[in-house]
Every structure is written in C-alpha cells, then in structure tokens.
Amino acid sequence: xxxxxxxxxxxxxxxxxxxxxxxxxxxxxxxxxxxxxxxxxxxxxxxxxxxxxxxxxxxxxxxxxxxxxxxxxxxxxxxxxxxxxxxxxxxxxxxxxxxxxxxxxxxxxxxxxxxxxxxxxxxxxxxxxxxxxxxxxxxxxxxxxxxxxxxxxxxxxxxxxxxxxxxxxxxxxxxxxxxxxxxxxxxxxxxxxxxxxxxxxxxxxxxxxxxxxxxxxxxxxxxxxxxxxxxxxxxxxxxxxxxxxxxxxxxxxxxxxxxxxxxxxxxxxxxxxxxxxxxxxxxxxxxxxxxxxxxxxxxxxxxxxxxxxxxxxxxxxxxxxxxxxxxxxxxxxxxxxxxxxxxxxxxxxxxxxxxxxxxxxxxxxxxxxxxxxx
Numbered sequence: 001x002x003x004x005x006x007x008x009x010x011x012x013x014x015x016x017x018x019x020x021x022x023x024x025x026x027x028x029x030x031x032x033x034x035x036x037x038x039x040x041x042x043x044x045x046x047x048x049x050x051x052x053x054x055x056x057x058x059x060x061x062x063x064x065x066x067x068x069x070x071x072x073x074x075x076x077x078x079x080x081x082x083x084x085x086x087x088x089x090x091x092x093x094x095x096x097x098x099x100x101x102x103x104x105x106x107x108x109x110x111x112x113x114x115x116x117x118x119x120x121x122x123x124x125x126x127x128x129x130x131x132x133x134x135x136x137x138x139x140x141x142x143x144x145x146x147x148x149x150x151x152x153x154x155x156x157x158x159x160x161x162x163x164x165x166x167x168x169x170x171x172x173x174x175x176x177x178x179x180x181x182x183x184x185x186x187x188x189x190x191x192x193x194x195x196x197x198x199x200x201x202x203x204x205x206x207x208x209x210x211x212x213x214x215x216x217x218x219x220x221x222x223x224x225x226x227x228x229x230x231x232x233x234x235x236x237x238x239x240x241x242x243x244x245x246x247x248x249x250x251x252x253x254x255x256x257x258x259x260x261x262x263x264x265x266x267x268x269x270x271x272x273x274x275x276x277x278x279x280x281x282x283x284x285x286x287x288x289x290x291x292x293x294x295x296x297x298x299x300x301x302x303x304x305x306x307x308x309x310x311x312x313x314x315x316x317x318x319x320x321x322x323x324x325x326x327x328x329x330x331x332x333x334x335x336x337x338x339x340x341x342x343x344x345x346x347x348x349x350x351x352x353x354x355x356x357x358x359x360x361x362x363x364x365x366x367x368x369x370x371x372x373x374x
Contacts, residue, residue, distance in 0.1 A: 008230045009237045011250035014257060016357060017320045020248055021289050023261070027247075028268050030296035031220045033166045038154045043198045044167035045148050045295040049141035052160035054133050059097040062128050066110045066117075067091045067101040070127070073119040081111065081118035088117055097129060104128030136160050146298035148198055170199040170220045170294035173213035177226030177236055177274065179206035186225050186272065186279035190287065193374040197299075199291055210243045214264050220294055221267060223287065226274035228258040236260070236271050244269065252357060254321045254339050256282040268294075277341035281322040284374075285354070304369030305351070307333035312364045314338070315355040324349035325370050333370055349373070 033047035061067070066088035076082040088110055089098045103123045111118045136142065142160065143153055149165070157165065172194050176183045183206070191201040204213060213222050227236030228249075237249050237260050244264030251259040255278035260271035270287055272279040292299065307325070310332040315321045324345045325333045333353070336345040351370040355361055362368055 009228070009234055009249070010230055011258065014250045014252040014319070015248045016252045016318075017285060018357075020251060020261060020286055023247060024268070024286070024290050024293055027263065027266075028290060028293045029266065031168050031170050031294050033168055035164050035166050036169070037164055038157045038162060041149050041165050041167055042151055042154060043148060043196060044165075044169050045198050045297045045299070046143055046145050047166045047168045047296070048145050050143045050153075050157060050162065050165055051138050051141045052136035052157070052162055054138055055136040055160055056096075056130060056132060056134065058132050059102070059134075060130050061091040061093055061095050061097060061104050062130050063104060064092050065090075065104040065106050065128060067098050068103055068105045068110070068119065068123055069101055070103040070123045070125040073103075073105070073121070073123045076119040076122045078120055081120050083115070084110075084117045084119055086117075087112070102126060102129060144298075146296055148297060148299040167198075168295045168297075170194075170291055171218050172199050172201050172221045172223060172291070173216070173219050174201060174203045175208055175210065175213055175222060175224045176203070176206040177224060180226075180274070182276050183226045183274050183279075186274075186276050189280065189374055190223060190225070190272070190283050193283065193288070194291060196374070197288065197291055198295055198297065210239055210264065210269060214243070214267060219267065221290065222264075222269045223272060223283075224269065225272045225279055228260055228271045228273050230258075240264075240269055240271065251282065251286070252319050253281060253285055254316075254319050255341060256285070256322075259286065261286070275340075276343065277346065280346070280373075281341075284322065284352075285320070304371045306367050307331070307370050309362055309364055309366050309368055310334045312361060313353075313355060314361040315359060317360055318357050320357045321355040323353050323355060325351050325353055325368075333368060346373075 068088045072084050105123045109121045174187050176187045187203050194201040224236050227234045240262045246262040249260040258273045259282040262269050272282050313335045324336045327350050328334050351372045353368045
C-alpha cells in the first residue's frame with residue numbers, strides 16, 4: 001500500500017476556489033510590456049495609457065455648408081431673413097473654419113441675393129463645428145492601462161495618428177498530455193479563448209514535456225491538459241513536481257476537482273483535467289483569472305444575462321459548481337446537468353451559471369446570472 005501511495009497522485013485536500021484565485025493574485029506577476037503596431041494589437045491589454053496629440057489643431061467643419069458667425073443670425077427666420085454683415089464662405093468637411101466664424105449653416109439656410117447674403121434661420125453657436133482639440137486632448141487618454149483594445153479603439157488610434165501601442169500579451173503554451181480527441185478539443189477551445197482575451201497561444205505536440213515549453217523564453221505560462229487524476233497513466237502532477245513546485249492539487253470546483261496549479265521558477269503552470277467539461281470549467285474559473293493577472297487587465301467578463309430558473313439546482317456546500325443552462329421556449333433557464341456535464345449538454349446549452357461554494361443551490365424561480373461559453 002505504501003508503494004502505491006508513492007506512485008498515485010492522491011488528492012489530499014480540495015482547495016477552495018477563492019484560495020486558488022488569491023494564490024494567483026499573490027504570486028503571479030504581469031508580463032513584460034511589448035510595443036506592437038496598432039494593426040496587430042486587437043484584443044491586447046494596454047500597458048500604458050494611450051494618448052494622442054491635440055487634434056484638430058484648429059476648429060474644423062463637421063459637414064458641408066456656409067461658415068457663419070452664429071451671432072449674426074440671431075432672430076433670423078423664413079419670414080424675417082437677416083442680412084449678414086459679409087457674404088459667408090463655403091466650407092467642406094474637415095476644412096478649417098475661416099476667421100471670425102464659429103458655426104456651419106446648411107446650404108438652404110442662407111440665401112444669396114444681389115445685395116448680399118441673408119440668413120433664413122438662426123444658427124446655434126458651434127453648430128456643425130469640431131472645436132480645436134475636440135477629437136483628441138493629450139491630457140485625456142484615449143484608453144487607459146489595463147483596458148483591452150477593441151477594433152473600434154484601434155481605428156480611432158490610427159485616425160488620430162497613433163501607429164504603435166504598448167501592451168501586455170501573455171504568451172501561453174498548451175500541452176495536451178495525450179493525443180486523444182477529447183484532450184485535443186479542450187486544447188483548441190482554450191487556445192481560442194486565450195487569443196480572444198488578449199493572449200498569444202501555442203498548442204504543442206501531445207506528450208511534450210513541461211520542460212520543453214518552459215525552455216522557450218517566449219513562454220509566460222503553461223497549460224497542461226490531462227493526467228491530473230489517480231489513474232494508472234496519470235502523471236502530470238508528478239511531472240510538475242519534478243520540474244518545479246505544486247502549489248495546489250485538488251480544486252473545490254465541480255467539474256474539475258483534480259485540477260492542479262504550480263510554478264516552475266516564477267512561471268505559472270495550470271493543469272487541467274482530461275475531461276472536456278472539467279477542463280472547460282477550470283479554464284473558465286481559474287485559467288481566465290490567471291490570464292487577466294498576467295496581462296494586468298481590468299477587463300470584466302462578458303456581461304451576464306439574468307434569467308429565471310425553471311427548476312431548482314441542488315449543490316453540495318463547500319463546492320463551487322458550474323451548471324450548463326438551456327433557454328426554454330418560455331424564456332426560462334433550464335439546468336441541463338450537474339457534476340458531470342455530458343457533451344450533449346454542453347452543445348445544447350446557451351451558457352452556464354456558477355453555484356457558489358457557500359450555497360446549497362438555487363430554488364426554482366430564482367434569478368441567476370447566465371454567462372456565455374467561449
């Protein structure tokens with residue numbers, strides 16, 4: 001029995017999810033910033049505030065029309081036109097405003113006659129005009145450090161003349177322990193989510209050792225999938241202990257109880273179970289948090305939709321539980337499975353809910369936040 005215990009990867013304790021997240025907060029450091037072209041920075045997390053020069057340098061027209069002084073048009077109307085002091089100059093979008101003008105009048109708001117030009121309507125001060133600095137003020141950042149860059153941000157940066165930005169882009173190696181279809185599927189969904197959330201992922205060949213991935217200077221973290229249990233061929237936790245330090249083996253999360261977390265030097269290594277449901281649950285609850293800490297991201301997860309449970313969800317106190325949810329024809333949230341999440345439940349569900357560890361579940365009719373899958 002002693003020999004068996006030395007070989008088996010036995011779980012001594014299920015560590016609460018909050019403890020694991022606090023461990024990541026305390027020991028994982030943000031990655032070194034990199035400078036990228038704005039064309040390659042979509043989804044990345046800003047390491048420094050992004051600011052642009054004062055723009056425009058002078059007031060410019062926002063639409064085509066006549067450049068006028070709004071004061072000169074006060075009281076003008078269709079039955080009481082006002083003769084302008086001087087004939088207005090025609091301007092186009094983006095053109096600098098002529099001296100002594102502050103507004104753009106539509107073409108049909110001014111009538112030119114032999115004796116001069118008449119305003120047919122009163123024009124509000126500043127109407128149709130972008131003031132100096134109206135696009136960009138260097139004292140007000142376009143986006144702040146810790147925020148994730150959207151395509152719209154990058155379009156605005158490019159239009160403002162910013163060609164490069166400083167970002168944090170965690171580089172994550174994913175190691176499928178075996179080449180099974182389930183583990184490969186889990187590796188692909190994790191890699192896709194990493195890229196979508198601002199990291200750079202690489203899936204190694206099945207069976208590649210942790211040491212090989214960590215030998216690359218471009219690796220900030222490693223995700224190993226499979227081999228976390230006590231089966232005859234499970235050895236990923238032992239492998240991590242030989243290369244570095246196992247901080248956690250056993251997570252109070254269902255599914256995902258056999259997950260592990262450790263470090264090789266200062267680089268984190270997260271071990272996901274070899275089941276798709278368990279790997280996905282641990283990635284959502286732990287892996288995403290790890291990625292955010294590496295990126296020093298202030299990004300919040302996708303907003304949850306509050307739905308009403310069609311029937312109760314029971315859960316064991318002390319264990320956080322991830323439950324897939326299907327929207328019923330009546331618009332309610334139907335829980336599809338607990339503990340083990342069949343592939344059919346994952347495919348049929350619109351999202352998931354988390355039952356916190358201090359709860360015994362939710363009663364039918366309770367409002368629950370439903371979050372989307374990756």
